[in-house]
Amino acid sequence: MSKTDVLIIGGGLIGCATALHLARAGASVRLVEAGDINAGASGQNAGSLHFQMERRFLENGAALADQAARIIALNRLAIDEWRGLEVDLGVDLHVSQKGGLMVAETPEQVALLEAKSRREISGGLATQLLDGDAARALCPALGPDVLAASYLADEGHADPRALTPAFAHAAAEAGAVISTRQHVLSITRRSPGGFDVAAKKGDEMETLQADQIFVAAGAWTPAVCALANLHIPLFPVALLMNATERTGPILPQLIQHVGRRLSMKQAYAGNVIIGGGWPSRLAQRPDGGFDLNARASIIPLSRSGNLRAAIDIVPQIGALNLIRSWTGVTTISADQLPIAGAVSRVPGFYVAAGGSAFTLGPTFARLIARVMGGERVEALDVLSPDRFNHLNSFMG
Ligand SMILES: Cc1cc2nc3c(=O)[nH]c(=O)nc-3n(C[C@H](O)[C@H](O)[C@H](O)COP(=O)(O)OP(=O)(O)OC[C@H]3O[C@@H](n4cnc5c(N)ncnc54)[C@H](O)[C@@H]3O)c2cc1C
Incomplete structure (x- = not known):
């Protein structure tokens, strides 16, 4: 005992x-x-340190977005937490906080970025709206289809x-x-x-x-x-992740998309990690519930959709070999x-x-x-x- x-x-x-x-x-x-x-x-996760409001909070109407905006105060605390973690734990966690760009490709998505940024600024988060050229000046690998981006200097990634x-x-x-x-x-x-x-x-x-x-x-x-x-009331969700072979430095920032499922960053070893919330299939138990102890399976259309989005935003990714895809299970509340x-x-x-x-x-x-x-x-x-x-x- x-x-x-x-x-x-x-x-x-x-x-x-x-x-x-x-x-x-x-x-x-x-x-x-x-x-x-x-x-x-x-x-199993993507290792993104994203403090801007996530795309999933924006796609289900203003009421849910307003409610989700209440988490901004916690995001601000988390920025400070991450800045001190490696020193506190005395371990190299490969924390990189060189900024994050949430990109838009259409005028509708730019409007979504603007509304998001207004919510964030009123919550005390210093996001900046950039046009496509200003975003490309920060991250030259971004392709010509990027029309605008919201930038937050504190975002980045670390090693899960x-x-x-x-x-x-x-x-x-x-x-x-x-x-x-x-x-x-x-x-x-x-x-x-x-x-x-x-x-x-x-x-x-x-x-x-x-x-x-x-x-x-x-x-x-x-x-x-x-x-x-x-x-x-929490519900399991299975998500897809992908990693390319290593390459020279092309992505200093965390890249996310306001209208498509996409997150991208270059890990310390040089691999580009691509995700953004594409679904995988949870295993099922014979009695009908989900089997969380069995690995979720990859949905081929998720993988091709995820990689398509990545290449549309950073065309150089198309020249890299995909070396690994994996699934992970997490949970969302009602x-x-x-x-x-x-x-x-x-x-x-x-x-x-x-x-x-x-x-x-x-x-x-x-x-x-x-x-x-x-x-x-x-x-x-x-x-x-x-x-x-x-x-x-x-x-x-
Ligand atoms: C593919 C993917 C990508 C993600 N990307 C990001 C990202 O980029 N940024 C971000 O912020 N978040 C991301 N997330 C979410 C993030 O990974 C999770 O929110 C976080 O890791 C949850 O941590 P946890 O400690 O709550 O759960 P877990 O890490 O799942 O740990 C729970 C543990 O509880 C144990 N357990 C369960 N039942 C029992 C029991 N009966 N007895 C004892 N132990 C038990 C399990 O074995 C497990 O080890 C992602 C998630 C996934 C799956």
């Missing part, structure tokens, strides 16, 4: 980074990961393979106990407070006792929360915003998942650790799980 102040379920970026902050604050922390550290979305292991290592050094290949199977609330959690490693069951639980289980979050009889904070109907129970949590994960972790330490953190209000409280009215 192990007893700690906090039990964290999930060894992705959010879980490992939160373990570090809690351990540094003096809490006893146990983190349990069903597989290996960084084997989920945190190690380095970040989470660095947090896990620092958390262990700060005193957190990290167990891998240990699967949480049940959560029982104790009276008057705290939790008993049953976890299985190989053939061995272990009971873990904790005063607080933090679920950071990515796409598996609804299933883990269901063990505590809670509905958390209203697109991440879910992060205390579940107030179950004292001591916290959750964080969803959204672009490579960019925002280190910030969520710092803020959640403060909330778990008893502080009120206004910046997280917009993400509170309690906005979905009505789903749990009948859950007892």
Whole structure:
């Protein structure tokens, strides 16, 4: 039997980074990961640090875009977080913050960029609108079809393979106990407070006792929360990524598109990483649900569409060999915003998942650790799980 102040379920970026902050604050922390550290979305993603409003927030009408704009305050905190991360963790994370260009090819897309930029500027984010030539002056590889771009000097990218292991290592050094290949199977609330959690490693069951639980289980979050009889409305999505062979420096900035699914950056080794939210196909279980433990499969039309968009914006990409395509599974909430904070109907129970949590994960972790330490953190209000409280009215 192990007893700690906090039990964290999930060894992705959010879980490992939160373990570090809690351990540094003096809490006893146990983190349990069903597989290996960084084997989920945190190690499969595109590594974009995008602080401009994402295209997906803009394509479903003004009401949703207005709501999504409330995340800008967190994006501003995340910019500062990323600027200090390599020093804080003492590890080269290949962080590059040389700016980001969100491009437009049509007058309609330029109008979308203008509306987006107005929202961002009123939220305190210094995006600049550039015409096509000014964008090409910053990034000469952009093709002639780029009509305009919005530029944010703080954007960039980092190495998803380095970040989470660095947090896990620092958390262990700060005193957190990290167990891998240990699967949480049940959560029982104790009276008057705290939790008993049953976890299985190989053939061995272990009971873990904790005063607080933090679920950071990515796409598996609804299933883990269901063990505590809670509905958390997150839905799995499978996405496609592509990498070209290495080439000389052609893309200093992060490139995104306001009207097409596209993100591009050149990793430190010279490969161009191409993604932007093209779907892959989730595996299905015989009983009809999605099988999140099986690899999602590549949809050939997604891959050709993704590469077409990349070549239209940076024609030189057409001359490069594609060396790898892969799929990764992440999760989105019912209203697109991440879910992060205390579940107030179950004292001591916290959750964080969803959204672009490579960019925002280190910030969520710092803020959640403060909330778990008893502080009120206004910046997280917009993400509170309690906005979905009505789903749990009948859950007892
Ligand atoms: C292809 C792709 C591209 C992306 N690109 C970007 C990007 O460019 N920028 C950006 O900001 N975001 C991006 N994202 C999103 C980002 O990767 C995720 O938001 C982030 O990594 C989520 O981290 P996490 O810690 O919540 O989850 P994960 O990294 O998925 O970790 C969750 C962990 O919980 C564990 N777990 C589950 N169930 C249990 C259990 N019962 N017991 C114990 N452990 C359990 C899992 O094994 C897993 O390791 C992308 C995602 C994908 C898939």
